[in-house]
Amino acid sequence: MSSGEPLSALCSPALVVDVDKVKRNAQRMMERCHQLGVQLRPHMKTHKTLECADIMTGGSRRCIVVSTMAEATFYADHGFDDILYAYSLPFDKVERCAALSERLDLFQVLLDHPDALERLRKRPLKGGRRWHADGVELTGVYAHCGNTYNCEGVEQIQAVAQETTSFTLQFMEKLKAVGISCRSSIGSTPSCSHPVPDMGKLSEVHPGNYVFYDVQQSVIGSCALEDVAVRVLTRVVGHCPHRNQLLIDCGWTGISLDGAGKLPSGYAMIEGHPDLKLLSMTQEHGRVEPISGPLDCSKYPIGSLLTLIPYHSCAAAAMHPVYHVHSEGRLMGKWTPTRGW
Amino acid sequence: MSSGEPLSALCSPALVVDVDKVKRNAQRMMERCHQLGVQLRPHMKTHKTLECADIMTGGSRRCIVVSTMAEATFYADHGFDDILYAYSLPFDKVERCAALSERLDLFQVLLDHPDALERLRKRPLKGGRRWHADGVELTGVYAHCGNTYNCEGVEQIQAVAQETTSFTLQFMEKLKAVGISCRSSIGSTPSCSHPVPDMGKLSEVHPGNYVFYDVQQSVIGSCALEDVAVRVLTRVVGHCPHRNQLLIDCGWTGISLDGAGKLPSGYAMIEGHPDLKLLSMTQEHGRVEPISGPLDCSKYPIGSLLTLIPYHSCAAAAMHPVYHVHSEGRLMGKWTPTRGW
Known part of the structure; x- marks a missing residue:
C-alpha cells in the first residue's frame, strides 16, 4: 500500500484512523485541561501505539497511563517516562514492576490492599530508589469514574464528574488532616470531555478513549x-x-x-x-x-x-x-x- | 519463562495449550477419517500456528484449509502446500490469490457467484497455470454444516451430518449426470467428531476446532x-x-x-x-x-x-x-x- 492511495486500496477488513480527528481530539483535551489548570495524563490502552502516544503527550513522551505491563515496557523501551501502571499491583508482576521502577525516572504502581504493600516491602528497589506507590513514597490517589459510562447527556456526566471529584477532594482533605500530602488523579473520557470546574483542584486527569472516541461515547454524550x-x-x-x-x-x-x-x-x-x-x-x-x-x-x-x-x-x-x-x-x-x- | 517450569510461573492472563490433548485430538480425527476412508483437510483458523498445523497434518504440511489470506501466505511461506482458502473469493484479494496460485502446487479458492468467475477470468495465471476453483478447473464442491452448532447430543449432530452429506452427494450425482466429475468437502467439528458412514463417500472433510475443542463443543456433544x-x-x-x-x-x-x-x-x-x-x-x-x-x-x-x-x-x-x-x-x-x- 503506497502513501497517498485512497482507502479503497486497502484489503478489508481494515481499521482506519483519521489522523486529523485524532489530532483534534487530542488538542481539545490538552486545551480543556490547560484551561482547568489540571495536568493531563493520557491513557494508552485504547490504541497502544507510539505515534498516537506522541500526539496525546504533545511529543513530550512524559506522563502517561497504561493498562498492561506490555504497554509499560513498550513505552519505556521507546523513551517514554513518568508511566503510571493503572492496575492494582498484580503479585505475579512485582519483579517486572521493580525492573521498570529501577530503570525509569518515575514508574508508578497502584495499591488497593495491605497485602500489596507487603509485596513491595519484600522487594526493595536497587540504587537507593523508592517505590512510587503506597510503599515508601505515596505518590497519589487514583480513581476512575467508570460509572460515567452509564450516563446519557452532559448533565448526567457532569453530575458523576462532580461526585467523583468531591469524594476525591474530601479524601485528600482527610489525608492532609493526618499530615499526608500527595497527588490526586481521576479519569474517564466522559467526565474529562465535559469537566466540572472543581476538577481543576485535582492534580491530574487520566482519560484515554477520547483520542479515538466511538459510538458508545457519542451515545453517552462525550462527543459528536x-x-x-x-x-x-x-x-x-x-x-x-x-x-x-x-x-x-x-x-x-x-x-x-x-x-x-x-x-x-x-x-x-x-x-x-x-x-x-x-x-x-x-x-x-x-x-x-x-x-x-x-x-x-x-x-x-x-x-x-x-x-x-x-x-x-x-x-x-x-x-x-x-x-x-x-x-x-x-x-x-x-x-x-x-x-x- | 524456562522450559520445564510449572504453569504457575506464567504471568496472567495467559493462554495455555495442553500439547498431549492436542496430539490426542488430532490423532483421533486422523484415525476416524482413515476408518471412514475420507481425506482429512484440517482447518487452521482456530490456532493459526505452524506447530499445531504440523500436528494436524501429521507433519505432511499438505492439504489444509485457511480462513484468511494472512494464514494462506503464512503457511505457504513455511513450506505448506495444497491450501484451500475457504472464503468466497473476495474481489479485493484476487491479485494475492493469483500470486499464491502461481507459486504453490495447489491453491484452491471458493466461488459462489458468477461475478467471481468473471474476476478470475480477467486475471489469467502465469506459467500456463489454471485457477483451482470454478474457473478453468473445477476442483470440487465445498459445504460447511454450520448448523451442527445448534445441536445438542450425538443424535442431533449425526442427523445434520447425514443431511449435509446426502445433499452434497445428491449434488455430486447431478454434476456427474451432466458430465462433471470433481471432489466434495464438508466440514464442522461436531459432524466430523461423530461422522455418519455416508461421509466416507465424500472426498474429504475439513474440521478445525477439534484440535482445541472448547466448552461450546462439549455442550454440543462433540467432545467431553x-x-x-x-x-x-x-x-x-x-x-x-x-x-x-x-x-x-x-x-x-x-x-x-x-x-x-x-x-x-x-x-x-x-x-x-x-x-x-x-x-x-x-x-x-x-x-x-x-x-x-x-x-x-x-x-x-x-x-x-x-x-x-x-x-x-x-x-x-x-x-x-x-x-x-x-x-x-x-x-x-x-x-x-x-x-x-
Whole structure:
C-alpha cells in the first residue's frame, strides 16, 4: 500500500484512523485541561501505539497511563517516562514492576490492599530508589469514574464528574488532616470531555478513549459522532435475499463482539446507512440486514465497501495487528500497537 | 519463562495449550477419517500456528484449509502446500490469490457467484497455470454444516451430518449426470467428531476446532470436557465483598466476549469451581461471583490462580499474541499465531 492511495486500496477488513480527528481530539483535551489548570495524563490502552502516544503527550513522551505491563515496557523501551501502571499491583508482576521502577525516572504502581504493600516491602528497589506507590513514597490517589459510562447527556456526566471529584477532594482533605500530602488523579473520557470546574483542584486527569472516541461515547454524550476517529472498512461478500441479508467480510475478528444489544444498528453503525444493522458475526463474516423492511441487494454490489463506526473503539482496535492511518481519505502509513501482557 | 517450569510461573492472563490433548485430538480425527476412508483437510483458523498445523497434518504440511489470506501466505511461506482458502473469493484479494496460485502446487479458492468467475477470468495465471476453483478447473464442491452448532447430543449432530452429506452427494450425482466429475468437502467439528458412514463417500472433510475443542463443543456433544486442550490462566486481583464478587485479571482482551448468555457459568467455565460464574468483563478485569449464595473471599486469596475453560477456543485464542504450551503442567515452549487478513 503506497502513501497517498485512497482507502479503497486497502484489503478489508481494515481499521482506519483519521489522523486529523485524532489530532483534534487530542488538542481539545490538552486545551480543556490547560484551561482547568489540571495536568493531563493520557491513557494508552485504547490504541497502544507510539505515534498516537506522541500526539496525546504533545511529543513530550512524559506522563502517561497504561493498562498492561506490555504497554509499560513498550513505552519505556521507546523513551517514554513518568508511566503510571493503572492496575492494582498484580503479585505475579512485582519483579517486572521493580525492573521498570529501577530503570525509569518515575514508574508508578497502584495499591488497593495491605497485602500489596507487603509485596513491595519484600522487594526493595536497587540504587537507593523508592517505590512510587503506597510503599515508601505515596505518590497519589487514583480513581476512575467508570460509572460515567452509564450516563446519557452532559448533565448526567457532569453530575458523576462532580461526585467523583468531591469524594476525591474530601479524601485528600482527610489525608492532609493526618499530615499526608500527595497527588490526586481521576479519569474517564466522559467526565474529562465535559469537566466540572472543581476538577481543576485535582492534580491530574487520566482519560484515554477520547483520542479515538466511538459510538458508545457519542451515545453517552462525550462527543459528536463526527468526532469518532476510527472506522472498520469492510466489503460486501455475499447476497442472501432468502434471509433478507448481506454478508460482509468483517466478523468478530474485525470489530469484536462488544456492544451486543446496545444499538438499533447492532454491533456497529454503518456509515451513511442508518437503515442497516450489523446483526451478528462469525469469525470472518458479518450479517447485515435492514432495521426494517426488505433489502435491495442491488444497492450493495458484491465487492462494494461499507464503513463501520465501532461501538467501542478500544475493543475494535484490540482485534487489529495494524491500523491504517489516513488524512482526508488518503493513506499516510501504518501504526503498530503492542499486544499481550 | 524456562522450559520445564510449572504453569504457575506464567504471568496472567495467559493462554495455555495442553500439547498431549492436542496430539490426542488430532490423532483421533486422523484415525476416524482413515476408518471412514475420507481425506482429512484440517482447518487452521482456530490456532493459526505452524506447530499445531504440523500436528494436524501429521507433519505432511499438505492439504489444509485457511480462513484468511494472512494464514494462506503464512503457511505457504513455511513450506505448506495444497491450501484451500475457504472464503468466497473476495474481489479485493484476487491479485494475492493469483500470486499464491502461481507459486504453490495447489491453491484452491471458493466461488459462489458468477461475478467471481468473471474476476478470475480477467486475471489469467502465469506459467500456463489454471485457477483451482470454478474457473478453468473445477476442483470440487465445498459445504460447511454450520448448523451442527445448534445441536445438542450425538443424535442431533449425526442427523445434520447425514443431511449435509446426502445433499452434497445428491449434488455430486447431478454434476456427474451432466458430465462433471470433481471432489466434495464438508466440514464442522461436531459432524466430523461423530461422522455418519455416508461421509466416507465424500472426498474429504475439513474440521478445525477439534484440535482445541472448547466448552461450546462439549455442550454440543462433540467432545467431553476433558478433551478441551486450552485454558486461560488468570489470577484473583481483588475482593469485592460488598458486591459478592472477585476481580480477576482476565478481561475481554484475555478470553473474548464470545458466549454471552450461553452458560450458567457465564463467559467461561472456571475449572474446579462449578459454583462460580464469570459474570462480566472490562478490558483487563473479570468479575466473578457465585452462581448462587454468598462468596467466601478467603477461599480465593489475592494472587491465587484460577483456570478458565473458554466457551469458544477460536475466539479466546484470537486474543493472544502467543500461546504457552505445556505437557502435564510443565511448560515446553511458545506457539506464535499469525494475525490479520
